[in-house]
Amino acid sequence: MDALLDISGLRKVYEGSGRRVEAVRDLTFTVESGELVCVVGPSGCGKTTLLKCLGGLLAPTAGRVLFAGKPVSGPPPGMALVFQEYGRSLFPWMRVAENVELPLKQKDLSKARRRELVADALASVGLADAAGAYPWQLSGGMQQRVAIARALAYEPDVLLMDEPFAAVDAQTRADLEDLVRGLWRERGITILFVTHDIDEAVYLGERVVVLSASPTVVQEQLKVDLPDERDQLTTRVAPRFAELRTHVYEQIQAAKRGKADPAGGKADAEPADRP
């Protein structure tokens, strides 16, 4: 029972406005302290839902989420979440630097230290000179990087990231992947990383959790037995990498084939007419 995050029997059903969706049926897996776990799964299978339950933002319908042995009832301290809806998670009334600084104000830090953290985080995502802009003056990819910078500056112990690189270009993405892995190795933080890019999942993770199409269960957990030292050029061409990614790809296809519908529609969805 050393696991930092312990999810067992997690179930989440959304109800309301004439629709009932069983987003997650039964998820059980654990994340050890200091692990970097990637989660992949078909669109709409409940990855975001899972992350919100872990982050204490959503109460599960059934099942248990333990964080460091204690049930999660609200956002645990020291945890940072990068939202999939990056655009809406930035506050439009604050400039980029203020957005990044905001969570730090909750911590007991000197002003100078805060400034430093903000500047470092923005520089590390390549946005040093956008500090004074409002989020809505930025491109989509830049907004997403601001959200990432905010999480990094927060110096969390646990980092939950929901498709954080979806909107950035290939080169920036590679840079950011290395940044995340570097942080993880240096600081020993625990990372749960949701992505739909299979290569990314394999490249980044120690372990890949594959979710099935909904009603969602854990389809497979895969240990990534690549060396710890990874590199965009060499790792991605390693034969073992190709094997692993093919394996994951097949799993995801299997997950989706489990359903007649090509793209994860809901079994329980009851699209009703206006009430």
Added chain:
Amino acid sequence: MDALLDISGLRKVYEGSGRRVEAVRDLTFTVESGELVCVVGPSGCGKTTLLKCLGGLLAPTAGRVLFAGKPVSGPPPGMALVFQEYGRSLFPWMRVAENVELPLKQKDLSKARRRELVADALASVGLADAAGAYPWQLSGGMQQRVAIARALAYEPDVLLMDEPFAAVDAQTRADLEDLVRGLWRERGITILFVTHDIDEAVYLGERVVVLSASPTVVQEQLKVDLPDERDQLTTRVAPRFAELRTHVYEQIQAAKRGKADPAGGKADAEPADRP
């Protein structure tokens, strides 16, 4: 002068709230009628800006945008745009089917035909059973697919897509890529496709336009000389595919290296303090 879209000397400078950004410096290229052109470039280089100028939503600071020989002053009819900010481009007060149907109401179609188009489009993106849901009840990837379905149902002559598959999983992405190529081949529509996935650009496009980091110019235009008949399995492993993707990758890296800053910050950005 047969080009359907003719962009020459396009320049766009954003001003306001104490910031002046030269998003696009000088873009010149054309898109022939019935072509499928992919645009790649570093994050924040002005791809979205370019698309908005083409779509008549944004007035260029300088330069000229011609659509079928006429200057673009407002959204041209028969053109559909899939926005990068998919979440905000869906109307939260309308259900999914209504969102997809809305643009059709502008066309002179019978109600039955509209229904049919909506149902087809939703089915083709795998969301047949989400028709009765509100957008905010859907996952990120599902929302993005609704936005795509809306554009497809509109049956446009010209389709501008801004990173349309950013939020969907690998398998769905592959399906949607084939869907878009299929539509293009069947209906002979003109498509301008912005993406940051280099493989995707090469797999989909007839031609790839690589943009430099800002101040943005056209870095390179690359003809994709792969056979018209493409297939996720065979095409992606073809040697020529690998060559092309490596070439594009190098170009993007070159584009970014053109700048000291690793990720497309603005040369002209003047982050000022609050006014």
Added chain:
Amino acid sequence: GSSGGSGSSDGGASSGGTTTIKVSTIPIVDTAPLYVGQAKGFYAKHGLKLTISQAQGGAAIVPGVVSGQYQFGFSNVTSLLIAQTNNVPVKAVAEGNNSTGKENADFCGLLVPKGSSITSAKQLAGKKVAVNNLNNIGDTTVRASVRKAGGDPSKIKFVELPFDQMPAALDKGQVDGAFIVEPAFTQAKSEGAKNVGSPFVDAAENLTVAMFFTSQQYAQKNPDVVKRFQEATKEALAYSDKHPDEVRKIVGTYTKIPSALLSKMTLPRWPAEPNKASIEALAKQGEQDGLFKSTPDVDKLMP
């Protein structure tokens, strides 16, 4: 109350010998003769059918009469004089009501709070006195009381308060004195306030406090209707003056005065004719107080 009919400004639709006239009044004891006259058939006898509207005060009545929305209105004399000096074409047609003329037994009084050290109107100089309307009959007559008691009327500080708020204001000591009429007068007295003067009595002998009026145009165009209204009102006034019990009863129908107050309160007098001398006295005092833009022409105002 009444609902408005046509907005015809030539006034008084007549059918089969009866003319319908709209009269705008205030729901207070003073206007009781109108109701008495209606009930006793004095107006019907003169071929008049009354429609009575109740407004809160002159602000609503005078413009209505001047524009022909109503044919007749009820107003205190000072207001009419002020209107006249501002070229508002009003014309008095009949007596409204008079003070009783009896010191300390009028329907209006000058009250001081319970336990106040003030025992005479004289001491109100320099004090805060509530009147219902500033620069109107209230301050003129209060000044008369203070003057008569030997005080300096120019030193009184007037504040404006509706009559119904005065008992509470006196009780809380928010004002040092109040110019107050029935039924608030009796109400305040029953709660311990003391009467130190009778302004209407002190201002003039048998003061005509209010009158019915019409607009000059209407009076010119419909001398006959005006005449009938005058005669019917005269009869109603005379009858009311003689039958206080009937008056109290009818007041209960158009006001909500609690019966305990109704039986106790002092009624005004209703002589058949206005007292021109008292009006002239009031006009003179008002002029001294600077109420008017020019010297009022009492003759022109009077019927």
Added chain:
Amino acid sequence: MKGLNAALGAAGLAAFLALGEVVPRTGLVKESYFPPTSRIASALGDEITDGAFWSALGDTLTGWAIGLAIAVGAGVVVGVLVSVVPYLREATASTIEFLRPIPSVALIPLAVLLYGTELRSVLLLVVYASFWQVLIQTLYGVQDVDPVAEETARSYGLGTWARVRYVLWPTALPYVMTGVRLAAAVALILAITAELVIGAPGLGQQIAVAQSSQAVPEMYALIVVTGLLGLLINVGARTVERRALAWHQSVRGEVAV
């Protein structure tokens, strides 16, 4: 859930009424000027057995409903027009700001001059006062349109009317709903004030009579009636809102929590 809310609301009202009973009883203010709740209640009981009360209530509600309908209709239409037609907003801004603060009470002589004690007199004042509430809310609401939503509509070639109907209107609706709720109360207030001062038939006139008659409990009873009317109006507005704004964060947020 709904029952609980109603119970809480009732509890709030009960506490308020109890306060109304206690304050005069403890002598904080004199009972004869501020009658305790029970005394007001019994006066209210007397009132509602009186036919005149009901006809007055009917008159007031007629003026209120017609006036509100005109004000809301005009406010929304003018608000949308002013926002949609280029330059109209700039051109009308100064005039709107000038006219808005002119109090209806100052217009009373004008109303009487034009319409006497007729219903139209009340309507003039009611419409004048509540129109601005709806107008301003509509202006702010239309301005709140999400730029991306607006661009989406434009890029699909939605015409002006379609944009108003499918984009501007739903966005502005939450603001407009607030405007309608504000206007509903203002219209009621003005209907009653107009009756009170001008003497047009209705609850306000009854209040005026009670005031000048020194009938304090009756006056408070009538005031309570106006308050209760406001309460009922709000319940109606909330019901409409729950249906019309089911998609809106303010309503759906309630369900999710």
Added chain:
Amino acid sequence: MIGRVLLRAVFVLALPAVLIAVWWAASSGSVNPYWPPLRTILTTFPDVWTADRLRSDVLPSVLRLLGGYATAAVVGVALGTVIGSYRRVRALCEPVLEFLRAVPPPVLVPVIMLFAGIGNSMKVVVIASGCVWPILLNTVEGVRAVDSVMLETARSYGITGAARLRSLVLPSAGPQIFAGLRQALSIGIILMVISEMFAASNGIGFTVVQFQRSFAIPDMWTGILVLGLLGFVLSVVFQLVERRVLAWYHGLRASTRRSA
């Protein structure tokens, strides 16, 4: 630049100029004492609104107005935030508030006088009691409508309490709160007049009502003009403040609208 200033000036002045011209023409031959020619009103204006009067009547009125308005703004936003944030509190308070909201100020004033006396504090309370409603309602609705993703962001970063209020809830509800503040401004002027109908001895409202009662009709009309002008001036000031406070909002909304 100069062109833009000129254009603005035209926008501000054109419609009023037309309306004034219409009024002038329509009223020029009027003999109705209640509807005096505009010319008479304008010639009366300087006689009535002398510097002396500005000091003795306008200033006290404006001070009362500001006092009441500020009170209402603080109370409305504070109460509105609480009520908007907690569903239970809203259920508890709403009926009582709706009850109070529907009571007409002219009949409410006597009740307020019982508690607040007849001095300036009464007038400030009366003004506040009317201004508070649009602010309160808009704040409640604005707070209820805070974007769910932003709320979750704040929660996940442990931004709670005052920080959450200051950096999330209030800015997000800001546009709607300002709509309420805007409404309240003109309501404040109206209530200023109403409150000065009771136990006042100076003030614009007092003066206008006195003119009305004493049949000084052109003078009364000048008073109405002054109220309108006051409203206009205050709204200009208000707009300046709003432009500052909601700079992000107007920038965001204008970022696309200005183009094309």
